[in-house]
Amino acid sequence: MFRGINPLSLDGKGRLSLPAKYRQHLLDEGNGQLVLTIDRDRCLLLYPLPVWEEIERKLIQLSSTNSRARALKRLLLGHAEDCCLDASGRILLPAPLREFANLEKRVVLVGQGNKFEIWSEQGWYAWRESLLAEDQDQHGEPLPDLDTLAF
């Protein structure tokens, strides 16, 4: 399971070195082959290949009559890029994806169970603070309680 927040830097070539603690697991699950795509919230998603293939299968089965489903499929499949861990544990983020997520030097890798999210540092903290602020004001529904998961 991928967890936790990892502040990292992209180098000049757009490479991102994945934290060492995850590398072995990524090598076991799919030989270090990964798939990168975009998320609605302007971050990138990073899946181990086997996990992505499962999602891809479901995406393809989605009915083409529904226009929302077609749109989702086009977005996710259309932006999906294979990438591979290199010898020093890094992956290359293609320029178009970096631009989409506004990734420059400072980046945050966020573990999300079966996948990672990649945010620009600025984007991540902005998202977090706005969520916490909104929660405090009780504008939206409250968040569920953690232990019981009751709302």
Add this chain to the structure above:
Amino acid sequence: MFRGINPLSLDGKGRLSLPAKYRQHLLDEGNGQLVLTIDRDRCLLLYPLPVWEEIERKLIQLSSTNSRARALKRLLLGHAEDCCLDASGRILLPAPLREFANLEKRVVLVGQGNKFEIWSEQGWYAWRESLLAEDQDQHGEPLPDLDTLAF
């Protein structure tokens, strides 16, 4: 069961030595493996690994239905960090989490049954006093009666 408040110090590297009375219990329950995450009230939560895994399982099932739940998942899973008791009974609090909870030198560890909360000393006393003051003013809902837990 974890109870009580423990004033403690972080050292220069952000390490926190857990009170000796809890150590054996933490070693029994999950080999001293712990998970640290954040709480909305700007403190940290410290779970024994088995307890956290139960919560994590529920979190993952919860997602996709409700957008608030998705946000909660991103927040909690995204900030969850494994940590481990070291040889002298300490855990390392990662810098991003320390910053989130404004932890500097003086810290309070608060027992909460199946988990601990970690507050900055200042944050803890401020929270407590403001809660009591607000309760007295009858601004918010009153606190329930302790013995009956009726409102």
Add this chain to the structure above:
DNA sequence: AGTTTAGTGGCGAAAAGTGGGAAAAAGTGG
């Protein structure tokens, strides 16, 4: 008062993250 145990601090070896150069490959235009 001596002995033990808890909490704290800090050094140093090892590992992780980052940057850059050169070889290889791919793309582009004549």
Add this chain to the structure above:
DNA sequence: CCACTTTTTCCCACTTTTCGCCACTAAACT
């Protein structure tokens, strides 16, 4: 189809961070 330019990939080197270990102080217990 070949030559040139740009991009990609591989590899090595440097710097910083991390983590295990030991040492010190203070409090508690005998």
